[in-house]
Amino acid sequence: MDFSRRETMKVAMAAGAATLLAPNIARAANPKLVVVGGGTGGATAAKYVAAAAQGGVDVTLVERNPVYMTCYFSNLYLGDHWDYDRLAHNYEAMKAVHGVKVVHAHAQSVGDGAVTLSDGSTLPYDRAIVAPGIDFRYDMYEGFDEEIASTLVPHAYKSGNQLLLLKQQIMAMEDGGTVVIAAPPNPYRCPPGPYERASMVAGWLSRHKPASKVLILDPKTSHSKQGLFVEAWNRLYPGMVEWVGGEFTGGALPVVDAKARSVTTADDEVFEADVLNFIPAQKAGQIAIDSGLTGEGDWASVDPATLESTLVPGVHVLGDACANGDMPKSGFSANSQAKVCAQAVMAAMTGKKAFPPRFRNTCWSLVGDEYGIKVGASYKAGDGKIEKVDGFVSQVGEDDATHAATAAEGFGWYEAMTGDIFG
Amino acid sequence: MPILRNIRVAAVLVAASALPCLAGADQAEWTDARAATMADGTPGDADYGAYLVQECTACHAPDGAGGVPPIAGIAPGYFREAMAEYASRARDNAVMENVARSLGDEELAALSAYFAARYTEDD
Numbered sequence: 001m002d003f004s005r006r007e008t009m010k011v012a013m014a015a016g017a018a019t020l021l022a023p024n025i026a027r028a029a030n031p032k033l034v035v036v037g038g039g040t041g042g043a044t045a046a047k048y049v050a051a052a053a054q055g056g057v058d059v060t061l062v063e064r065n066p067v068y069m070t071c072y073f074s075n076l077y078l079g080d081h082w083d084y085d086r087l088a089h090n091y092e093a094m095k096a097v098h099g100v101k102v103v104h105a106h107a108q109s110v111g112d113g114a115v116t117l118s119d120g121s122t123l124p125y126d127r128a129i130v131a132p133g134i135d136f137r138y139d140m141y142e143g144f145d146e147e148i149a150s151t152l153v154p155h156a157y158k159s160g161n162q163l164l165l166l167k168q169q170i171m172a173m174e175d176g177g178t179v180v181i182a183a184p185p186n187p188y189r190c191p192p193g194p195y196e197r198a199s200m201v202a203g204w205l206s207r208h209k210p211a212s213k214v215l216i217l218d219p220k221t222s223h224s225k226q227g228l229f230v231e232a233w234n235r236l237y238p239g240m241v242e243w244v245g246g247e248f249t250g251g252a253l254p255v256v257d258a259k260a261r262s263v264t265t266a267d268d269e270v271f272e273a274d275v276l277n278f279i280p281a282q283k284a285g286q287i288a289i290d291s292g293l294t295g296e297g298d299w300a301s302v303d304p305a306t307l308e309s310t311l312v313p314g315v316h317v318l319g320d321a322c323a324n325g326d327m328p329k330s331g332f333s334a335n336s337q338a339k340v341c342a343q344a345v346m347a348a349m350t351g352k353k354a355f356p357p358r359f360r361n362t363c364w365s366l367v368g369d370e371y372g373i374k375v376g377a378s379y380k381a382g383d384g385k386i387e388k389v390d391g392f393v394s395q396v397g398e399d400d401a402t403h404a405a406t407a408a409e410g411f412g413w414y415e416a417m418t419g420d421i422f423g
Numbered sequence: 424m425p426i427l428r429n430i431r432v433a434a435v436l437v438a439a440s441a442l443p444c445l446a447g448a449d450q451a452e453w454t455d456a457r458a459a460t461m462a463d464g465t466p467g468d469a470d471y472g473a474y475l476v477q478e479c480t481a482c483h484a485p486d487g488a489g490g491v492p493p494i495a496g497i498a499p500g501y502f503r504e505a506m507a508e509y510a511s512r513a514r515d516n517a518v519m520e521n522v523a524r525s526l527g528d529e530e531l532a533a534l535s536a537y538f539a540a541r542y543t544e545d546d
Contacts, residue, residue, distance in 0.1 A: 339477045355474045378525040392517040408490025415488035
């Protein structure tokens with residue numbers, strides 16, 4: 001949302017008039033910002049810098065895809081609570097309204113003042129923001145790789161084609177079958193995601209294939225909003241959803257047999273599925289690793305007040321790819337970090353005053369029709385990491401009206417969030 | 424699609440629940456310039472408010488959506504009253520309670536100054 005659209009128009013018109021009056025006066029070149037990754041974090045940062053700079057910073061956004069499919073709400077598509085097309089958002093307003101130059105290309109590396117694209121060309125920058133999201137630790141598994149994920153055993157954790165594949169597989173499954181969702185180890189994108197997914201799949205199965213089961217295999221011994229999810233499963237889908245935690249899996253799920261659709265746990269127990277959704281361990285998007293932003297680890301270390309890399313000066317990393325302290329990896333977190341980062345970048349490039357960094361996150365999960373639960377917190381830039389200040393979570397035993405209001409809040413949030421980024 | 428109808432119903436319920444607060448307040452009180460100052464009389468910084476309002480827009484769409492009402496065009500005095508009620512749990516919403524508790528005197532005055540600069544009675 002742009003509360004100050006009218007003011008923006010006035011400034012733009014005034015700037016235009018000044019140019020007409022003084023066409024021959026050479027202007028100093030604008031500082032250049034290149035943003036790599038047009039997901040929630042990168043697109044928010046590009047838009048907010050462009051809006052704040054009012055033409056005073058050249059903002060270029062590099063994004064491979066012409067359309068962004070949100071990962072948040074993708075589970076709702078599996079449960080028939082959201083249309084696939086409504087996950088899609090484009091960059092038209094980014095270009096036309098905010099003046100961001102959008103380059104649809106594959107960025108390979110960032111550093112030494114330039115972003116290098118896969119065709120070898122370079123985009124020079126004064127500051128860069130890298131928001132590549134997640135990639136997967138396929139190296140931790142036997143029998144699971146990108147090819148298998150895109151054909152037989154989808155992770156479906158980046159929305160898009162694998163989400164469609166997973167839904168097709170569930171729809172094609174015979175009634176009485178078992179959908180196995182293998183959850184990832186910490187840290188990973190969207191902590192409630194696998195459990196919201198189990199809820200949405202169970203809801204769909206209860207309506208269409210009611211003799212079927214959902215089995216969650218987990219390397220972890222506990223998970224996000226656990227008591228709330230269990231309460232909802234017992235009430236909405238009794239006997240349908242089973243969670244097998246880390247005490248029983250040995251804390252890892254190291255072997256996948258894609259043809260047999262089975263998973264072998266660290267304790268050598270084999271679980272067979274009719275549909276297998278294997279969500280692997282995660283790491284920062286590859287460009288962050290290839291550009292030296294992650295050091296020896298899987299995530300980019302950043303200054304919590306500015307999101308600037310502690311390893312590569314002048315490069316900021318935000319969203320799922322950064323080591324984000326107490327914040328969960330979520331779209332909401334990425335949007336929040338991007339706004340803090342945008343003003344830090346503006347301060348560095350133009351001298352504009354930066355206010356104290358503030359961060360916020362809320363994750364709404366839909367577990368059934370008009371049944372929502374939520375968790376959230378405020379955060380601050382602490383000593384070496386983003387620190388939690390104050391949080392809240394839905395309570396076990398809430399009434400129907402509260403669940404319905406929470407679900408409605410989640411739907412409202414999606415419209416606002418995607419408009420805040422892509423509107 | 425039944426779910427959409429239900430969202431609209433929920434939105435109406437949320438709006439209705441806010442009405443008693445609106446009905447009892449005086450329009451002039453909401454635009455009172457004192458809403459945009461700190462307790463010691465220091466004026467709120469509207470630029471700081473413009474930064475802080477970025478937290479609001481993560482959930483509040485310009486025209487509202489689903490169960491989240493619009494806040495664009497809100498009167499500054501009404502905003503302060505609502506924040507006080509969320510913080511004290513006179514209004515019950517965990518997200519907004521958390522937001523309200525994160526806003527000190529300086530932040531409330533800054534946001535009020537931001538809203539005051541954009542408030543018109545026909546909004």
